[in-house]
Amino acid sequence: MHAQNLNAAQNPNSTSPSPASSSPASAGPTTASPPEPALAARNLHRVETRQRAATASAPKTMHAAKNDSYGGPHVVVTREVERPEVGPHDVLVRVHASTVTQGDRRLRAADYPGVLSVLGRLFSGVFRPRHPIGGSNFAGRVVQVGARVTRFAVGDDVFGSTMHGAHAEYLAVAESDSVAIMPARLGYAAAAVLPYGGGTALVFLRDMAQVRAGERVLVVGASGGVGRMAVQIARHLGAHVTAVCGSDAELMHRLGADEVIDYHCEDFTARRAQWDVILDTTEGDHFRKFRKVLSDTGRYLTLYVTPRVLLEMLATKLRGGPRALAGVALGSAERLVELGKLADAGVLGDVIAGRFPLRRAHEAHAFLEQVRPHGSVVIDVVGGSV
Numbered sequence: 001m002h003a004q005n006l007n008a009a010q011n012p013n014s015t016s017p018s019p020a021s022s023s024p025a026s027a028g029p030t031t032a033s034p035p036e037p038a039l040a041a042r043n044l045h046r047v048e049t050r051q052r053a054a055t056a057s058a059p060k061t062m063h064a065a066k067n068d069s070y071g072g073p074h075v076v077v078t079r080e081v082e083r084p085e086v087g088p089h090d091v092l093v094r095v096h097a098s099t100v101t102q103g104d105r106r107l108r109a110a111d112y113p114g115v116l117s118v119l120g121r122l123f124s125g126v127f128r129p130r131h132p133i134g135g136s137n138f139a140g141r142v143v144q145v146g147a148r149v150t151r152f153a154v155g156d157d158v159f160g161s162t163m164h165g166a167h168a169e170y171l172a173v174a175e176s177d178s179v180a181i182m183p184a185r186l187g188y189a190a191a192a193v194l195p196y197g198g199g200t201a202l203v204f205l206r207d208m209a210q211v212r213a214g215e216r217v218l219v220v221g222a223s224g225g226v227g228r229m230a231v232q233i234a235r236h237l238g239a240h241v242t243a244v245c246g247s248d249a250e251l252m253h254r255l256g257a258d259e260v261i262d263y264h265c266e267d268f269t270a271r272r273a274q275w276d277v278i279l280d281t282t283e284g285d286h287f288r289k290f291r292k293v294l295s296d297t298g299r300y301l302t303l304y305v306t307p308r309v310l311l312e313m314l315a316t317k318l319r320g321g322p323r324a325l326a327g328v329a330l331g332s333a334e335r336l337v338e339l340g341k342l343a344d345a346g347v348l349g350d351v352i353a354g355r356f357p358l359r360r361a362h363e364a365h366a367f368l369e370q371v372r373p374h375g376s377v378v379i380d381v382v383g384g385s386v
């Protein structure tokens, strides 16, 4: 593994955001007291001028990494395509950094787990991808806003998640989607890696399991994209954290794990121990095996939704005792704001294991799949010589 950075890195590319552009609330028209007419007119003129300038400089075409068919990393090819149009509620983001995650790999290969195998194809395209430009996490700069946009202005640095389209020089997203002002202390790459694992860990540990301070949390697959964030979030919630992974004990301790178990050497279910929460990021139906090390009020959470775990969810809800919980974490702007605050506070960040320019996006996919790095895989869209 080639870890390059951890936690908040200064943003070398960002201009210091002005008060008007750094706060979503202050960017909109619904401030508590209306601005004076002259000031309002001046602000409007300034925004219009910035918009005209940015629109004129945004070309009609762009480079994007596409997969027109499902398959291995080789199906990803970087081409010139039309730049997305911007609707009245959209912002156009000049993407600076994106990531390649297990989620992107699944969409590229149409490799959907468990009960999602059929639904996934219906969603993404039965025979070929309905949206061939991949990429679900991004950080970049707003270069154009639709006429009705109120949360963002041209020049804002933003980050977020989307279902597709981030492996491209430009991305159009609705302002109501999962997009937020970038954490002030982070660079584009460090911001782009937050939404995937960070958002998932928040949904599962804080919202679904409602982890409380002092509880014992065990993360299975702690060295993975979700696991690394889960260790940090569990620690932030005040839990005692046990990380189960194949190696990288030192990294796990640095992220906040109190204890590390190497799954090659030890089966944690053989311990005479009890955990309040087990977050399982690995594939398979494990509830029956793991429940014996859960407390009576314990919660087993899996990212891998299968028919069996759906039945176990229902049965454990009715029967009492340790609960089984599964689900899918969707992006949300509010959650991004929380992740940004945690990153700015130095509580949350990720290791970057590999960086690739956009034209080598297929290599980024191969790196994720073949090297199985214990760190995020970043695509540098700007500064990576497209």
Ligand SMILES: NC(=O)c1ccc[n+]([C@@H]2O[C@H](COP(=O)([O-])OP(=O)(O)OC[C@H]3O[C@@H](n4cnc5c(N)ncnc54)[C@H](OP(=O)(O)O)[C@@H]3O)[C@@H](O)[C@H]2O)c1
Residues within 6 Å of the ligand: 101, 102, 103, 106, 113, 196, 200, 220, 221, 222, 223, 224, 225, 226, 227, 244, 245, 246, 247, 263, 281, 282, 283, 302, 303, 304, 327, 328, 329, 330, 372, 374
């Ligand atoms: N439901 C949702 O909303 C949601 C959201 C995000 C992701 N996901 C899914 O969650 C899964 C994990 O995603 P990810 O990005 O974290 O994957 P990842 O980066 O590939 O991480 C998986 C980790 O699990 C470790 N591992 C493998 N077998 C293990 C075992 N028996 N015990 C402990 N650790 C083990 C691996 O470590 P070694 O390399 O050392 O073996 C690896 O670091 C994927 O299937 C993804 O599609 C679901």
